[in-house]
Amino acid sequence: xxxxxxxxxxxxxxxxxxxxxxxxxxxxxxxxxxxxxxxxxxxxxxxxxxxxxxxxxxxxxxxxxxxxxxxxxxxxxxxxxxxxxxxxxxxxxxxxxxxxxxxxxxxxxxxxxxxxxxxxxxxxxxxxxxxxxxxxxxxxxxxxxxxxxxxxxxxxxxxxxxxxxxxxxxxxxxxxxxxxxxxxxxxxxxxxxxxxxxxxxxxxxxxxxxxxxxxxxxxxxxxxxxxxxxxxxxxxxxxxxxxxxxxxxxxxxxxxxxxxxxxxxxxxxxxxxxxxxxxxxxxxxxxxxxxxxxxxxxxxxxxxxxxxxxxxxxxxxxxxxxxxxxxxxxxxxxxxxxxxxxxxxxxxxxxxxxxxxxxxxxxxxx
Amino acid sequence: xxxxxxxxxxxxxxxxxxxxxxxxxxxxxxxxxxxxxxxxxxxxxxxxxxxxxxxxxxxxxxxxxxxxxxxxxxxxxxxxxxxxxxxxxxxxxxxxxxxxxxxxxxxxxxxxxxxxxxxxxxxxxxxxxxxxxxxxxxxxxxxxxxxxxxxxxxxxxxxxxxxxxxxxxxxxxxxxxxxxxx
Numbered sequence: 001x002x003x004x005x006x007x008x009x010x011x012x013x014x015x016x017x018x019x020x021x022x023x024x025x026x027x028x029x030x031x032x033x034x035x036x037x038x039x040x041x042x043x044x045x046x047x048x049x050x051x052x053x054x055x056x057x058x059x060x061x062x063x064x065x066x067x068x069x070x071x072x073x074x075x076x077x078x079x080x081x082x083x084x085x086x087x088x089x090x091x092x093x094x095x096x097x098x099x100x101x102x103x104x105x106x107x108x109x110x111x112x113x114x115x116x117x118x119x120x121x122x123x124x125x126x127x128x129x130x131x132x133x134x135x136x137x138x139x140x141x142x143x144x145x146x147x148x149x150x151x152x153x154x155x156x157x158x159x160x161x162x163x164x165x166x167x168x169x170x171x172x173x174x175x176x177x178x179x180x181x182x183x184x185x186x187x188x189x190x191x192x193x194x195x196x197x198x199x200x201x202x203x204x205x206x207x208x209x210x211x212x213x214x215x216x217x218x219x220x221x222x223x224x225x226x227x228x229x230x231x232x233x234x235x236x237x238x239x240x241x242x243x244x245x246x247x248x249x250x251x252x253x254x255x256x257x258x259x260x261x262x263x264x265x266x267x268x269x270x271x272x273x274x275x276x277x278x279x280x281x282x283x284x285x286x287x288x289x290x291x292x293x294x295x296x297x298x299x300x301x302x303x304x305x306x307x308x309x310x311x312x313x314x315x316x317x318x319x320x321x322x323x324x325x326x327x328x329x330x331x332x333x334x335x336x337x338x339x340x341x342x343x344x345x346x347x348x349x350x351x352x353x354x355x356x357x358x359x360x361x362x363x364x365x366x
Numbered sequence: 367x368x369x370x371x372x373x374x375x376x377x378x379x380x381x382x383x384x385x386x387x388x389x390x391x392x393x394x395x396x397x398x399x400x401x402x403x404x405x406x407x408x409x410x411x412x413x414x415x416x417x418x419x420x421x422x423x424x425x426x427x428x429x430x431x432x433x434x435x436x437x438x439x440x441x442x443x444x445x446x447x448x449x450x451x452x453x454x455x456x457x458x459x460x461x462x463x464x465x466x467x468x469x470x471x472x473x474x475x476x477x478x479x480x481x482x483x484x485x486x487x488x489x490x491x492x493x494x495x496x497x498x499x500x501x502x503x504x505x506x507x508x509x510x511x512x513x514x515x516x517x518x519x520x521x522x523x524x525x526x527x528x529x530x531x532x533x534x535x536x537x538x539x540x541x542x543x544x545x546x547x548x
Contacts, residue, residue, distance in 0.1 A: 009535040020512065051542065052509050057426070058490040059510045064380045064422055071385040072415055075393070092401050 006034075008044070015045050019052065128305040129267050129312075131182040131212075133365075134165040134250060134283030163366055167248040167287035167300070168192060168216065170359040171233075171319070173226045174334050175218040178319060179286030179363045180301050181207050184214045192218060192361035195254050199364075206326045211272060211318045212301050215326065216363075217334070230343035230355045231288070233316045234295035240264055244276055246300055246313075247353065248287030249362040256353060257284070259309070261297075267304060272318040274298055277309040286363060289313040294344025294352050370436040374425050377418075388418065392437060396444045405448060413451065417443045420480040427479075433472070442473040493545040501537035508534060 006014070017023050018031045035042040091098075113119065168179035177192060184190055184204060193199040200220035207214045238244075238261055245258040259278030266273025276289065280303055289298035298313030323336050344352045369391070376384020396417070397410040405413075420443050424430055432439070494502055500522055507513040507521070519530040 009532070012535060012538065013531060016508075051545075054486075054490055055494075055505070055509050058487050058494070059506070060380065061422070061426075061487055062491065064377075065419065067380055067382050068385055068415060068418055068422075071382055071389060072411060075386065075389040076411055079393075089401065089406055093404065 006041070011041055011044065012048060015048055016052075019049060128307075129302055130305050131180065131302045132166070132250075132280055132282050132285035132300065132311075133180070133183045134281075134285075135163075163364070165249060165283055165365070166285040166363045167283065168361045168363040169286070169288040169296075170226070170229055170361070171215075171323075171338065172336050173229055173339070174337075175223060175225065176205070176334075176336055177202060177216040177218065177361060177363075178299060179214050179216060180299065180314075181209050181212045181214045182301075183285050183363055184216070184365055185209075187365045189366050190216060191364040191366070192216070193364060194359075194361055195357050198222075202363075205330050206322070208322045208325070211314060211322055213299070213314060213319060213322045215322065215336075226359070228341065228343065229339040229359060230352075231290060231294050231296050231359075232340055232342040233320065233338050234291065234297045235317060235320060237264060237315065237317070238274070238291060238297045242297075243292045244278065244289055244297065245349070246278055246280070246284065246287045246289050247357055247360050248280070248284035248300060249360075250281035250283035252362070254357055254360065255284075259311075262309070266312040266314075267302065270312075272315050273301065274313045274315060276300075276311050276313050278311055279309070280311040284311075288356075288360065290344075290352075290356070292349075294342055294347070294356070370432065373436065374421075374432065377422060378425050385418070389414075392440050395437075396441060399441070399445065400448050403448065404452070409448075409451070413444050413447050416447055419484070420447075420476055423480040423483045424476050439473075439476075443476060446473050446477060490545065493541055496544055497537065497541050500533075501540060504530075504534050505537050505541060 014031060018028060023031065035045055164183060166179060166183040168177045168183075170176070171178050184207070187204070190202045190204060191199050192202050200218045200223045202216040203219045205215045205217045240261055240263065242261040243258075244261050245256065247254050247256055249255065257278045257280060259276055261274055262277040263275035265271055266275055274289075274297070276298075278300075280287075280300055284300045285302065287300040288296050289300055291297050296316055298315050299319060301312050301314050303311040320338075323338075326336070344355060347355070369387075373384050373388050373391075377388065393410075393414050396414055397407060400410040400413055401407060417440055421436075421440065425432075494505075497505070504518055504522065507518050508515070515527050515530055515534070518524075518534070519527045522530065522533075524530040524533065
């Protein structure tokens with residue numbers, strides 16, 4: 001059966017039936033034979049087949065896309081971190097930058113601190129030992145420096161130097177005076193002034209930074225040797241609990257301070273010092289520490305910050321060791337002979353002080 | 367490899383589980399790559415979705431062979447798509463991507479195919495949508511869902527199958543006209 005006059009509609013119908021597999025095997029063969037016999041219909045069939053396939057694919061693809069969308073939505077709902085995504089995104093993106101910036105910041109901070117000597121200062125300031133020299137005129141100096149700067153903008157030379165005050169006392173009648181090393185470090189000149197207001201220039205004969213002692217000698221021509229020094233020096237260690245006192249210059253007038261020997265070692269277990277319980281202040285450095293009989297048992301040197309009543313005095317033993325180690329050249333023929341006659345022995349405290357205070361000096365350091 | 371081919375077969379059949387598995391396994395590294403390269407999570411989602419479509423178009427072709435690991439393929443395609451997104455309108459990206467040339471050639475081909483197919487399908491969808499009812503439903507029922515003419519006849523209330531058949535033929539002709547005209 002050959003149907004030559006098949007319309008296009010009829011042919012498409014037949015083709016659809018063929019494609020859907022609705023034809024019997026006999027009919028299939030017939031359809032194929034018809035296509036061979038009618039090339040233009042065969043072409044139409046190929047085109048139709050491709051078109052139907054495209055429709056199907058489109059549908060399948062659209063379905064897939066739809067499914068994908070649904071799955072994606074579910075997935076993201078389940079996996080999206082809770083809302084602060086903006087911040088987190090920002091952080092995710094800038095993590096590396098932030099890390100690099102932080103590293104640079106850390107390096108530059110510490111290198112700057114190191115370069116500016118912060119750590120050296122830190123070491124200095126974190127020590128809780130404080131030396132008791134008095135910064136006489138910080139405020140005045142600052143103001144003066146400012147005034148000077150205003151007055152002589154071009155004159156750089158006129159700079160006020162540091163100015164410290166402390167205490168010192170006479171150890172021999174020919175004019176040797178002891179004070180702390182930390183008082184006279186970096187001194188241009190040292191002046192001693194007694195309670196009467198007489199001022200003498202002094203030279204530094206010997207210093208012992210380890211023991212924090214400095215031996216001065218009054219070089220002024222107006223100074224006359226004194227007859228006798230009323231106190232003696234006790235070479236042996238004194239005992240804990242002993243009643244002790246000092247005279248010093250935490251201000252421009254002499255100040256008496258009284259207390260007791262509270263430990264036979266000094267700061268951080270220093271065996272060449274005592275711990276004493278006397279209220280001391282900047283300016284007390286270098287003052288004599290006497291026992292009740294008027295023996296010098298030490299030299300006030302410092303106190304511990306943050307601890308009440310923990311002051312320290314260098315033992316007389318250290319002073320004598322220092323005196324013995326002075327080279328003979330430095331003495332210029334004026335020997336150090338310590339007094340061994342105690343004139344304070346049986347006096348009341350007030351009389352002891354009256355006698356004593358002629359031999360205690362304000363040490364002014366310029 | 368076995369997981370890969372399992373996923374690929376599932377996707378070819380439109381299996382939701384396979385899509386889920388694909389997301390779980392392959393979305394996180396790609397999202398990370400995009401977020402680390404100035405992208406947001408939303409952009410990562412879009413790129414990944416398009417990547418899956420590229421994969422779909424590739425594997426639904428008859429001549430498909432998986433030449434690399436699925437992860438490698440997806441990563442390369444996503445990277446390419448994201449770069450394209452980043453350098454939109456800039457000519458420089460062709461110059462930039464001379465490195466790993468061979469890799470990117472295959473990827474580029476897959477993406478180009480995908481774009482062509484996408485256009486083609488959009489075209490078909492537009493044609494179908496432009497057809498209007500009842501033609502659209504008749505054609506879908508017959509050609510896609512494979513319903514019989516008798517069922518269609520009943521559904522649309524035609525008095526006899528011949529009427530329905532004529533109607534269906536007219537619809538098909540119109541669809542072909544719209545599709546091939548554009």
